[in-house]
Amino acid sequence: MGNQSQQSSDGLDGEARAKANDSNNVSAEMMRRDFLKEAGAIAGGSAAVGWQSSATANVVQTQSDPTPQVTAIELTINDRTVRVQVDTRTTLLDLLREQLRLTGTKKGCDQGACGACTVLLDGQRVLACLTLAVTLDGKQVVTIEGLAKNEDLHPLQQAFLRCDAYQCGYCTPGQIMSGVGCIQEGRVNQSVEETREWMSGNLCRCSAYPNIVAAVRQAAGVEDPADPTLLVTRFDSSLEGRDR
């Protein structure tokens, strides 16, 4: 069921697919993950190398299990209405990344610990990896792709650039979405410790935390816009040997 002949294999109908492609300019170019998939298949030889979604990963099916159920949902993603068929097991994260090709939202731990998949659902920051897509009929989702207005970056995106608030960048979309939620909730108006606490749902393996906190606080207007590295006291050789 679900994937009838007019349906593409990803479950999108033609219109929604065109929109999704159009919004990301991914129709013609090869996606990096397609490349990685193919490269992995070549490198892995006969080893089972494949991209696993929550729906297809870890399936232990017995005869008594129900057959997979596919349901049509309609939701708004970044101000676009999207009609899509989803397996009930599909998480919002896999819907975004695999069916809609909005790969800005990252899969980190896939078990709700790291915050890399943070998106705004009806204005609130939530974890896309623990949200079943089938529960989202009629809901509004904003992802990292929905923040910028054409060429104009969102103030928090600008602050991340200014503050160099990343190293590898993998946690960055989640950090930014969480920061947007954090600022909207009015959590970023007190101490640095308060900001850290309210951003603590997002882990950064590179440990760019001081810069992330600075970016969020600058975007919230509680600190002046500046590159935080300029605030670090530099070693001054003329002071060498003096009493402190």
Added chain:
Amino acid sequence: MKPFQFVQPRSIEEALAASGETSTMWLAGGTTLVDLMKLNVLTPNSLISIKPLLDKKIQERADHVYIGAGCTMAMVADDAVVKERLPVVRQSLLLAASPQIRNMATMAGNLLQRTRSPYFRHIDFPRTRARL
């Protein structure tokens, strides 16, 4: 994850009627259930979505505070009545999980949460789930 049927009842009565089947679980915030289903630790044949149906009121009453089962941890922590009357509840909620999880997880789900033991979460230790 094992395939399951998704049921969206329109009322609590419908939800209860649908719950008669074996291997049925109720889905509210999903922060633990979806996680454990991904691990094949919980393998319900059907999920009944009850978050839209659950009560989300918080009310100050004569000698107690009424908190609806469907209130998220964030809703309770930020409620004016809770701030005033139950500051320790607010504090403990804000020390739990993460802001994102607190926006999702319900109070009822917290009360019914499965053990956090790593053995329970591990598919190779089925005896830890013998009572399920």
